[in-house]
Amino acid sequence: MMPVCTVFFLPGLGLDATAAAPLGEALDDRFRLVPIEFAVPAGEPDAVDGSVDALTRTALAAIAREADGGPWILLAHSMGGKIAAAIAAHVLAGRTGPDGESGLFGLAGSVLLAPSPPSPEPMSENRRVRMIGWVADESTLDEEQAQEFLSGNIASSLSDADSASALQQLSRFPPSLWRGWLEVGSREDISHEVGTLDLPVTVLAGDDDDDLGSTAQPALLKDVYPRAHFVPLPSTGHLIAYERPNEVAKAIVELWDTVIEPAPQTPAEWGRLIASSRTDVEVRSNFAERAVPDDATYAPLALTEDQLATLRRLADLLVPQPGTARIDLAARVDARLAGKPGDGWRPAGLPDDRVAYRLGLDALAQTWPDSPADQRVLVGRLVAGEEAVAAFPTAELSRRWFEDVRVDLVQSWMAHPASQARIGYDGFATGGTAPEPVGFSELAAGRRESWEPRELGRLGDRHENHDQEQHERDDA
Amino acid sequence: MNLDGMKTYQDDDEVDVVVVGTGAGGGPLLARLAARGLRVVAFEAGPNFDSTDFTQDELTAPRINWLSERISGGDTPTAFGPNNSGMGVGGGTLHWGAFTPRPDPRDLTLRTETGVGADWPIAHAELVRYLVEVERDIGVSGPTPYPWDAERTYLYEPVARNAPADLMALGCERLGVRATDAPAAMISRDREQPHHGLRRAGFNLGSIHQGDRFGTKASTAITYLPAAVADGAEIRPNSMVTGIERDGSGRVTGVTYLADGVERRQRCAALVLAGGGVETPRLLLHTGLANSSGLVGRNFLAHGAAQVWGRFDEQIRGYRGYPSALITEDFVRPQDADFAGGYLVQSLGVMPINFATNLVRGAGLWGKELMAALDDYRFSAGVGMNGEFLPSEDNLLELTDELDEWGLPRAEISLSPGENEKAIERHAITRMTEMLEAAGARSTRVVLRSAHTLGTCRMSIDPSDGVVDPDGRSHDIDNLWICDNSTFPSSLSANPGLTQMALALRTADRMLAG
Structure with missing residues (x-):
């Protein structure tokens, strides 16, 4: 079965893209799970410094690379939750991404797991200092520290395999990112930039988690996401993706089945055009907001x-x-x-x-x-x-x-x-904020240009070569 | 537009001329007066847009339209807002379709010819001199030779034809109707516009009624107004004129206006109202001035603007390209007419919300039939008329008891077509349907509508028969002038924008002549 929805997973502090594994198993094949990697060792070109801005740029670039034009959901844990809010604000504003030209389109909702809020993350100062101390000499966490972190963040023990994987991720987590998040990113207040996000959102949080647990989340997020649906998870700590992968999958399926799928979907080829640099930033924003599924309540x-x-x-x-x-x-x-x-x-x-x-x-x-x-x-x-x-x-x-x-x-x-896609109108992709002015060059009946959705006609003569090159690039 | 470094005046300065409105009336006049060294200030109720404020999103694009509510009645209430108005520096020319036929000389003497309608107290030859000047100033494209006027030449070759234009050309050819590329205030080659900068051609945007970022379409905001500012004019955006002050002898001494909610007054030696066919009579009725004839607000004119849409086998996608790229003037005086006057026909492509709105308002569609018609959007090509509308005192603008956001009474406009308008519309619908069928339309659909706001302060030689004289000066107050299409004594079959700009230069010259 062809996937109908992409799920971009933004892991929490100490974990990396590998942490998506239990979710991948729990999710059915309608969903394409794409984990985003923040844990790139310092010194490598893609390394991230732990500021919200850097993490957001990394995620935006990854989403832009992997987006297929169809609908997508943000699935974000802890640290990733704050980044998810920044991404949602970015997408709903229609803004261009790291390449400065194209944007993103298709965000349909979020599932947040014990998310860090856009406001400074509540965290005891003792704990912050202690955790920063673990990487004081720019070394990764040792086995004992990794074990302490893991034990402190779960309510019941994980399977051996999950436990081993989590410990492995912790022990290789880049110390600069660890420190950067604790010292900078987690403390940043991006509430103003994020504003109010009118997006269908499910927030899962553990009853046995502390600062980001089920009792804390409504106060942290209800003004950010007025449509948030808060789901407390009993006997659950902070590492929800490991502790409750089936509940996470269930939340995604439910969001899809009851909220997103009943709303009209913009076809992928059209979604890519809206995301592309041809489409005006404000128009992309208007479309992003209008494409958000309606609130049944x-x-x-x-x-x-x-x-x-x-x-x-x-x-x-x-x-x-x-x-x-x-x-x-x-x-x-x-x-x-x-x-x-x-x-x-x-x-x-x-x-x-x-x-x-x-x-x-x-x-x-x-x-x-x-x-x-x-x-x-x-x-x-x-x-x-x-x-x-x-x-x-x-x-x-x-x-x-x-x-x-x-x-x-x-x-x-x-x-x-x-x-607009249904009736075959793509004029929104002209006349706007593209790096160079863009309009139409093919005006004849039955003909289209290479950038236009294929259903809109045969390629005009002057566009045939260009189109072929474009498709070769697409295929590559 | 760029207003940095603009010369400014104090409210207490007695400027030579205050101009209310910055569109097709106010823009050219302001430029002319400033060029001759007059101290002039233009008031604009709307904001000063940056070109990036123009959006391709049709739902939010009406930020450039006059959205303060007007009340529309009569047998066929005309739609306001996005249908026929502008708001912001540039006025209605932010929104206009830039379709620039010249008025036919026969239309200026309709009453002499037919005994109905009105004659214009202006010689066609004099008007043409100004039309040519405007075409040069703003950059008008069109075909040379022009089939209905051997004298005419155009500065720029026509803009590209789109699919609806191709189909109308085909239909007309098969019927033996002459049709050609439409004159349009759209540049077909890049142009360096004095005091504005580079205007870019060739993007073939169908969305020009939503404003144009690249400067292909002429608006006063990228032509006359930058020239005016360069010559020392001040433009005051977000400033709504609410009153007219006078001295003991009744002459105008200044205006009161609201800017950011604060009432202010600007002194002036002369006042020009250029707010268009609704705002100008509204202000005059509100102030009770210049109405010894009792004709302020009377003789409201629109154009019959029915459309016929054909469903074709190919994807037409008429949202590409200049929306009205083809014209025929063969029906300005049809041989078989059972009416006075006539109409122009243009090819049509429209934006989707406009299409949907017209299917509801103009064709009465709903439910499955409506949705099927929307699915046909991409296969649809249109043709539309612009038809003579005879003046009638029963078509009028009046004030209501309801106040707008500036505290002025809202206007209620009544429009009911007479027998002549109905006959023109019937004729046009028949001809337009034939055109589409000849071009291969599988089916056709009629959309009824009207456009433009004219005639509510008409010009006349006899003071009892109009509000202003043929120069645009009030019959009652010698330093009050009107320079907008409220002065049109008859609607003409040509769209009003170009003619109004020509009249604006002419009124400016008459003012300068003293």
Whole structure:
């Protein structure tokens, strides 16, 4: 089975990419698990100094290398959790990565394991000093120190193989990174840069962990991730990926099955185009935010719960979405009603948009028929101006209000990158912040350029050679 | 645009001229007055955008449109906001489609010819001199020779045709309709624009209504306004003019304006209103000035702007390329007309949200039919009309009791087409449908809409028949002028932008002549 989602694993302090092994076994083959390596020995070109910035750059570069254009999840443990927040902020802002040109696209959510927060990580000063002392002479941890760290971070013993692997990782962990994280990275406060991340997130934390345990996490993260779902794990310490790989896998599967998969996915080729340097930074950010799966528990801002429910019923009829995936168009219209300015006008005889929505939806709810056939008849009559909503004086005014509702819903659908891919619109990848101005050079019907998704036509003559080179590069 | 180092004036300085608005009316006029050494300040309600503020994201692009709510009524309420407005230094030219046909001489004498509509109190030949000057100033591309005007030459060769243009050309050829590359204020070769810098050609962006970063499309923000600033004009962004001050004799002495929520006043010797067909009459009705004719806000004009879309076998993807790259003027006076005046037809490619919105508003689609039509987007090519709209006092702009964010009463605009407009629209829809079918469309769909905001302070020789004289000067107040398309006595079949810029230079010359 082809993987449907990439899981980027960001290990915690003392561990390296090898720590992904138990998760790899626990996850089913819909998921492509890609561990990120922070533990590069000092002196090597990819060595990391332990600052949030350096760790983030390393992770961004790795994700850029491995991303296939499809959806991806961040799976981050401890130290990696802070980096995951920085990455999410980076991606949702559409920013370009370490190459200064292209960005990332496709972040759908995070699963965080006893994560270090964007604020300074709570840690007793004694413990910090003691741990820094272990690498005072720039040596790696000795066997005893590794054992102390391992024992101190688990609630029950690991299998022999896992234990041996963890100890091995600890004993080869680069001392400069160890010290750098404890002295610098863990103490940095990136809360302001990270801000609020409107992302589906599951936070697993152990009941037997200390500073980053299940009782501590909500206070540390609820303002960062308003949609965070906190899952306490009994009889679990800090090394969750080793202690509870099946629970971690379950959290990923659940996030995918219940939140991400029900939302529309932007096809990988389109995702790569959005990530590419052709696409404007702000557009990439808008798309990244709109591609985030909707919150099933969304609390309306401009409407009441009942009004939102009515609007959802209308959305299903007015803008029926293809396939089984759904954008919560009603919630997105509600958010627009609450925030951004409208479209600059409204029909005479109607109150302002927000009031009109409330009145109209309340009135419609009163007469909403049970049978789908009757619902369609009602909607058809409203569209045709043959039916007055009780809130408005005439059928014609009701029609004009309903026209605005239909426009708002279809605009919310159309603005989603998956919708734009569906209808074959790639104009977003022109006219923006690319290093050189980019536009279109092939304008003929049936023809496309080499950078455009292949479904958009045959290659124009002048693009054929270039396209072949491009594909050879892709294949390489 | 770059306003660094701009000359600035104090509120207490009595400047020679205050100009309210920086679009197709205010921009050229400001440049002309500044070039002649006048001390001028332009007020712009919106911000001063950097070119990087223009976004390809269609949902958030309306930051360059006037989003303070207008109330739209009548039988066919016209859409405002992204449909026909701009806000920010550059005004409506940030948003405009840069489609620059010249007005047909017959349209300027429509009443003489047909007994309906209005004549323009301006000679076509005089207007042409200014049109040519504007085309040179801003860089207009187009075909030479021009099929409907043997005298005309264009500075730049036409911009590239896109797929909808190819199809309209094919359809027209098969029907024996003349069609050619459209005149457009889009450069087809790189151009060094004085006081702005390099403008780049050749990117074929279909998103120009969202603003253009590369300077291919002319806006006043990269043409007339930089020239004005270089000549000592001041442009004051985020400054909404809310009142007009006068002396005992009734002459204008200054304006009050809101900047960052603070009310200030600027003294001036003369005032030019250039806020467009909605904001100018709104301010005049609010202040009660210049309305002895009772015609401020009357005769609101739009253009009938129906579209027909055809579904083709190939992927058209009309979002590539200049959106209206082909034109026919063969229907400015159709042989078989049962109406006065006529219309232009242009090829069409539009952005996806615009397409979806028009399918809902203009074609009444919903549900599965709507979604199927959206799936046809990539296979769709359009043609659109710009049709004469006869003035009627029943089409008007009035003030409501509701106040906007500056404390000014909101405008309510009523628009109902008359029999002539309906007849033009019927004719155009028939012809446009034929064109697409001749080009091989499998099916066609009509989208009804209107565009542009004209006529609410029309010019006239007789003071009882208009708000300003043919120069743009108020019939009532001799140091108050209007320089925007509210002065259009009739809509013309040509799109208004180029004509308005020409009128702006002309009004400036008349002001300078004293």
